[in-house]
Amino acid sequence: MLRLQASITNRDDRLLGWLYDHGVLTTDQIASALFPSLDFAQRRLLRLTGLKAITRFRPNKLDGGSYPYHYVLAQLGYEHVMGQRGLGAPGRDHARRRFQSLISRRDLPHLLGGNGVFIALAAYARRNLGVALESWRPATAFHEPGTLYRHGSDNRMILKSSGMPRPDGAGVWAEDGKTVPFFVEYDTGTESLAVLAEKIDKYDLLARYAESWLWPTLFVLPTAQREQHLHDRFTAEPSIIAATTALDYLRHTGKTLAQDVWRLIGFGKPRKRLIDLPYVDAEHDAAWSVAPQAVNDDGPEIHLERG
Numbered sequence: 001m002l003r004l005q006a007s008i009t010n011r012d013d014r015l016l017g018w019l020y021d022h023g024v025l026t027t028d029q030i031a032s033a034l035f036p037s038l039d040f041a042q043r044r045l046l047r048l049t050g051l052k053a054i055t056r057f058r059p060n061k062l063d064g065g066s067y068p069y070h071y072v073l074a075q076l077g078y079e080h081v082m083g084q085r086g087l088g089a090p091g092r093d094h095a096r097r098r099f100q101s102l103i104s105r106r107d108l109p110h111l112l113g114g115n116g117v118f119i120a121l122a123a124y125a126r127r128n129l130g131v132a133l134e135s136w137r138p139a140t141a142f143h144e145p146g147t148l149y150r151h152g153s154d155n156r157m158i159l160k161s162s163g164m165p166r167p168d169g170a171g172v173w174a175e176d177g178k179t180v181p182f183f184v185e186y187d188t189g190t191e192s193l194a195v196l197a198e199k200i201d202k203y204d205l206l207a208r209y210a211e212s213w214l215w216p217t218l219f220v221l222p223t224a225q226r227e228q229h230l231h232d233r234f235t236a237e238p239s240i241i242a243a244t245t246a247l248d249y250l251r252h253t254g255k256t257l258a259q260d261v262w263r264l265i266g267f268g269k270p271r272k273r274l275i276d277l278p279y280v281d282a283e284h285d286a287a288w289s290v291a292p293q294a295v296n297d298d299g300p301e302i303h304l305e306r307g
Helices: 002-007 010-022 027-034 038-050 075-084 094-103 108-127 193-210 224-232 247-253 282-288
Strands: 054-057 070-073 131-138 169-175 178-186 217-221 242-246
Touching (some): 002 075, 010 131, 038 054, 070 075, 070 094, 108 131, 108 178, 108 217, 178 193, 193 217, 217 224
Parallel strands (some): 217 242
């Protein structure tokens, strides 16, 4: 621990905190979000591995070869992060059990994809002034019943059978003195569109139970075709704020998730920047010291042409 503390940097602390909260990140993800080059990142990751703060594994591909290294916290890494956060000491085999859980996850690509949404935003913030990923909450923050409940909301939000959504993460994006809170739903394309539609229905229920706040939910889909099919299912205006983008669209345009890539369900095809997505949340505005976005009695005021 003394060797680790003598060598660790603020960037290392951020990485270890991410691995504690979000489980696993690949070499490429870590490099893009935190380092000026892949080579620099690889050297530092090797150093942290030698210090026993992190460990790694490399899944094999079904068609041969292997994926990039996947990094997770080692036992000393857990001791460091939990000590910093005042959480006491981890169990003796905490890291081993967590490692086994992660490498055996059938939905590991989904976990990495969901993490990748926030990594892309952090990478964009590293390269650009005046923007920041101010908050990144993991999916595990929403697993327990009642985690979305606020004082004054419908008590049915606390019940296990309430049908509340379980987002793949949540964050706060800041740009040009403004902030926007958001949920993320990452889609690998393995579920039917009906399942995605059910998720939107759950966010609709959240909006009705929460009563006083409404965040945009970002649906990241694999293809623009699947994105269009999802929009085709919702011809009427939804009561929630749901925005979509597609990975192949991002690759084709060269744009990032912070830019004008978000298409609001129910509002035609013009795409919006992340920071320009509407929301309703007075508590957020007070906590982040920003001017509330324009709203009316029916919800957020969205200046778009319907299509």
